[in-house]
Amino acid sequence: MTVSDLEKGFGVDLLFRGVTFSIAAGQKMGLVGRNGCGKTTLLRILMGLETPDAGRVSLANGRRLGYLRQEAPVHPEHTIWEEVQQIFEPLREMEATLQVLEHEMTDATTDEALERVMAQYSDMRDAFEAAGGYHYSNDLEMVMERLGFTEADHTKLVGSCSGGEQTRLALAKIVLSKPDILILDEPTNHLDIGATEWLEGFLKSYEGAVLLVSHDRYFLDAVTDTIGEVENQKLTVYRGNYSHYHQQKQEQLQRQQDMYENQQAEIARLNDLVKRNMAANATQAHLRLKTQGRIERMEKIDRPKTDTSSMHARFDAAGAGRVGREVIQMEDLAKSYGDRTLFSHVNATVERGERVGLVGPNGAGKTTMVKILLGLETPSQGLIHFGHNVRLSYFSQHATDSLDTSLSVLDTVLGSADMTSTEARNYLARFLFMGDDVFKQVGMLSGGEKNKLALACMILEPCNLLILDEPTNHLDIASCEVLTEMLSNYDGTLMIVSHDRYLLNATTNKTLALTGDGGVVNFEGNYAAWREAQKANLPAAKPKVEPAKKAAPAPAPVKAAASAPVAATNGAGGGGKSGLNFRDLSKARTKAKELVVKTEATVNKIEARIGELETKLASPSDSVQEMVTLAAEHTRLQDELMTALAAWEKAVADQEELG
Numbered sequence: 152m153t154v155s156d157l158e159k160g161f162g163v164d165l166l167f168r169g170v171t172f173s174i175a176a177g178q179k180m181g182l183v184g185r186n187g188c189g190k191t192t193l194l195r196i197l198m199g200l201e202t203p204d205a206g207r208v209s210l211a212n213g214r215r216l217g218y219l220r221q222e223a224p225v226h227p228e229h230t231i232w233e234e235v236q237q238i239f240e241p242l243r244e245m246e247a248t249l250q251v252l253e254h255e256m257t258d259a260t261t262d263e264a265l266e267r268v269m270a271q272y273s274d275m276r277d278a279f280e281a282a283g284g285y286h287y288s289n290d291l292e293m294v295m296e297r298l299g300f301t302e303a304d305h306t307k308l309v310g311s312c313s314g315g316e317q318t319r320l321a322l323a324k325i326v327l328s329k330p331d332i333l334i335l336d337e338p339t340n341h342l343d344i345g346a347t348e349w350l351e352g353f354l355k356s357y358e359g360a361v362l363l364v365s366h367d368r369y370f371l372d373a374v375t376d377t378i379g380e381v382e383n384q385k386l387t388v389y390r391g392n393y394s395h396y397h398q399q400k401q402e403q404l405q406r407q408q409d410m411y412e413n414q415q416a417e418i419a420r421l422n423d424l425v426k427r428n429m430a431a432n433a434t435q436a437h438l439r440l441k442t443q444g445r446i447e448r449m450e451k452i453d454r455p456k457t458d459t460s461s462m463h464a465r466f467d468a469a470g471a472g473r474v475g476r477e478v479i480q481m482e483d484l485a486k487s488y489g490d491r492t493l494f495s496h497v498n499a500t501v502e503r504g505e506r507v508g509l510v511g512p513n514g515a516g517k518t519t520m521v522k523i524l525l526g527l528e529t530p531s532q533g534l535i536h537f538g539h540n541v542r543l544s545y546f547s548q549h550a551t552d553s554l555d556t557s558l559s560v561l562d563t564v565l566g567s568a569d570m571t572s573t574e575a576r577n578y579l580a581r582f583l584f585m586g587d588d589v590f591k592q593v594g595m596l597s598g599g600e601k602n603k604l605a606l607a608c609m610i611l612e613p614c615n616l617l618i619l620d621e622p623t624n625h626l627d628i629a630s631c632e633v634l635t636e637m638l639s640n641y642d643g644t645l646m647i648v649s650h651d652r653y654l655l656n657a658t659t660n661k662t663l664a665l666t667g668d669g670g671v672v673n674f675e676g677n678y679a680a681w682r683e684a685q686k687a688n689l690p691a692a693k694p695k696v697e698p699a700k701k702a703a704p705a706p707a708p709v710k711a712a713a714s715a716p717v718a719a720t721n722g723a724g725g726g727g728k729s730g731l732n733f734r735d736l737s738k739a740r741t742k743a744k745e746l747v748v749k750t751e752a753t754v755n756k757i758e759a760r761i762g763e764l765e766t767k768l769a770s771p772s773d774s775v776q777e778m779v780t781l782a783a784e785h786t787r788l789q790d791e792l793m794t795a796l797a798a799w800e801k802a803v804a805d806q807e808e809l810g
Contacts, residue, residue: 227310315341511665556594
């Protein structure tokens, strides 16, 4: 395929111009760029579904294209099996013809008739074999299984399938049709990690060419050998996978920055020369005019656009208050629907500051487990306990449903926080809403832009426990990188449900893996370490079983909105120490609460003084003795802080024991 000088715009808005590239047999090319830059439009032009304003697309004779769009068309009245078998209709017709010819050979009454039928049969059999007729059934079953369809799913009507199931079905059809060029728009959307890893292997070994749009950085690294970046209304091609592209891009930006700074320094030098020759004599006037002409003839170098990785917002954990050492306790937790068990006998503790990746195949119960933590679902068995002073924020897969589509992006944020318009615009810039983007109506935003806006609103409230369910869905790569940095800098406790392996590896240090058959593995390490342990069958990959504690009343439900921060209730229930009557228990609880407040105040006081000392130590001083004194006090207070924290944690534990 050869693409020459493509141009496309809508009204006065130009998407791209001068787009020129080619795709060779076996090449694997990834398209990247911001949401709304025109990647999907470009794919639709290549497929002939949209007409360019200028330029042309040339395809070698006889080459077939296969296209997976983000919302794939299906036939709702078909079963899943009927829908996917459609692509093999020519093979099935050939198979039926072979059966007819076999009967005709049996029924032939003359040698001449038999010879004629046998010749037809031989030609048809060769064509059937060349087209993969003798193994298409096995291919079909293998691909369907790898993409997460069970035998029970085969009879399900396509019209009753979720959007994710319909997309996986469309992907199965395209993969099985084996076109010369696979054109895939976000193929990993709705795939679990297992299916994504299978697709990676399939595409890497695929004999045809592949052109794909994806926000999955891990996937792009594994599959592609070329990256095309759509930026500033043009397409630039980089050789290598995503990591190579990213490195080349950073080096290019640095070179451009160096060239810009050097030119600005030269312009400043020349301007200074002009000023120093403002006198009226002929020689100075000539030199001044010559210098001014030199400045005017310069081809100006543009300042590189600000690197978005430096424009990040921060989740506020400190503002939510200090949390106890044990943030979440799951005791013998189980969930079943009828005869189907999602998970059982889950005994796990999430401690302060831990960063947990919740992973597993589609349907294993990840979102269900999160809903149980939030009190939105009831467990079939077991208990959930939240530690002292836990305040959580939850970002669901449907967080954007809570946005008012009639408001602008700016008004949405202004309605979520007490800030000026200028402050809100600066805040939104951290989420890559630049310039006039802030005046866009929410209803006109793409899915990725809505996700960014919902995240921006959620971050405005402080929390010390953050639970995110597929936060990178629909985000472009730039937004994924901003989110990754934000989560890496978050100093609270984190739980992420995600199929984004890049995000999981960068932000988590613990993995809770639902196996899909009712089992759960509690693993110390991020997703990459967990996969390595699985491959090596290391003992470390086995479940870390924590003993169940004495049963206590179920916690009160956590009231959780789609993306609004909520205060988690203490899961200790109303039980307390045995042997205390109600009056004594009430006194003990009051005393314990006062001790928690007192010890926490001590910790806060010491931390505040340490902060003051660190500011002074970082400032220049003429007094060596003063710096020595401050350093000694800093060391002493660090020891006192450890003692104060231990006292505070004991006070919290005693309070929780009393209920």
